[in-house]
Amino acid sequence: MLSYDKPVSMKTQTPTSPATMSNGHQSIPPSPKVVRLPTPALSNGVRTNGAISANGSNPKHDRHIWLVTGPAGCGKSTVAKYLATVLDLPYIEGDEYHPQANIDKMSAGIPLTDADRWDWLVALRQASLNELNNGKDGVVLTCSALKRKYRDVIRVAPYFMPRLHLHFIYLDASEELLLKRVLARKNHYMGANMVHSQFEVLERPTSEETDVLAIDVDRPLEAVMGDALDKVLNTMDKIQNENQ
Numbered sequence: 008m009l010s011y012d013k014p015v016s017m018k019t020q021t022p023t024s025p026a027t028m029s030n031g032h033q034s035i036p037p038s039p040k041v042v043r044l045p046t047p048a049l050s051n052g053v054r055t056n057g058a059i060s061a062n063g064s065n066p067k068h069d070r071h072i073w074l075v076t077g078p079a080g081c082g083k084s085t086v087a088k089y090l091a092t093v094l095d096l097p098y099i100e101g102d103e104y105h106p107q108a109n110i111d112k113m114s115a116g117i118p119l120t121d122a123d124r125w126d127w128l129v130a131l132r133q134a135s136l137n138e139l140n141n142g143k144d145g146v147v148l149t150c151s152a153l154k155r156k157y158r159d160v161i162r163v164a165p166y167f168m169p170r171l172h173l174h175f176i177y178l179d180a181s182e183e184l185l186l187k188r189v190l191a192r193k194n195h196y197m198g199a200n201m202v203h204s205q206f207e208v209l210e211r212p213t214s215e216e217t218d219v220l221a222i223d224v225d226r227p228l229e230a231v232m233g234d235a236l237d238k239v240l241n242t243m244d245k246i247q248n249e250n251q
């Protein structure tokens with residue numbers, strides 16, 4: 008029985024790689040073009056990236072949700088847009104799914120509550136599944152997913168679809184760093200006065216959450232994006248090899 012108060016058992020998830028920090032990791036430079044993914048050939052022999060079969064229901068096909076996560080200002084939108092472009096996958100901007108009431112609250116400097124976030128999380132999960140049901144074999148989305156139980160809401164997605172793998176790309180940063188980045192950012196409803204509240208509720212993913220790829224973002228953007236792409240490609244390779 009799934010419950011918001013009981014963490015989803017990671018034993019039911021397809022393991023990806025442990026939540027290790029990437030300090031000192033030698034990342035590959037971001038590629039300016041779309042890369043060929045290790046997707047299996049379709050029955051007609053054609054390899055695809057974003058699109059799969061006409062009805063999108065090929066049970067032999069692995070699908071992936073890449074959820075870029077972390078507190079306000081950690082770089083979710085920047086990294087997710089990059090991954091979606093390079094991987095040729097649809098991009099879902101989590102902030103666009105907040106109801107106006109949530110935006111108004113955050114604009115007024117009032118942190119969201121659990122109750123404010125449930126419907127938003129479910130809507131994001133559904134939006135991701137919709138993309139996959141429409142024939143895509145992957146989707147990149149952003150969502151702060153600050154608490155374990157929020158991540159668990161999204162972890163329900165693979166129960167709806169065979170061979171669906173969910174991966175969190177957690178952008179790890181200190182409060183000090185994010186304060187600096189949010190202060191430098193213009194024209195965004197999330198003010199610097201909200202950064203502390205994000206860290207107050209943040210539950211950093213633990214090593215028990217084996218579907219999390221953690222990335223240190225206290226580095227130049229190119230290094231962060233390269234590391235994220237590197238981890239995504241390695242994870243896909245690993246899953247494909249396990250299935251052979």
Ligand SMILES: Nc1ncnc2c1ncn2[C@@H]1O[C@H](COP(=O)(O)OP(=O)(O)OP(=O)(O)O)[C@@H](O)[C@H]1O
Pocket residue numbers: 077078079080081082083084085086102149188189191192197224225226227228229231
């Ligand atoms: N590694 C980095 N180095 C320097 N600046 C960065 C880095 N990553 C992101 N930024 C900058 O920090 C700001 C916040 O990034 P971005 O908007 O992508 O974060 P976010 O997590 O999506 O924020 P929010 O959740 O508040 O929408 C932007 O101005 C972005 O250009």
Ligand SMILES: O=C(O)[C@H](O)[C@@H](O)[C@H](O)[C@H](O)CO
Pocket residue numbers: 078079080102105119124150151152153197205
């Ligand atoms: O859960 C939350 O508190 C929210 O999702 C925020 O994290 C913002 O939407 C986002 O970061 C924009 O700055």
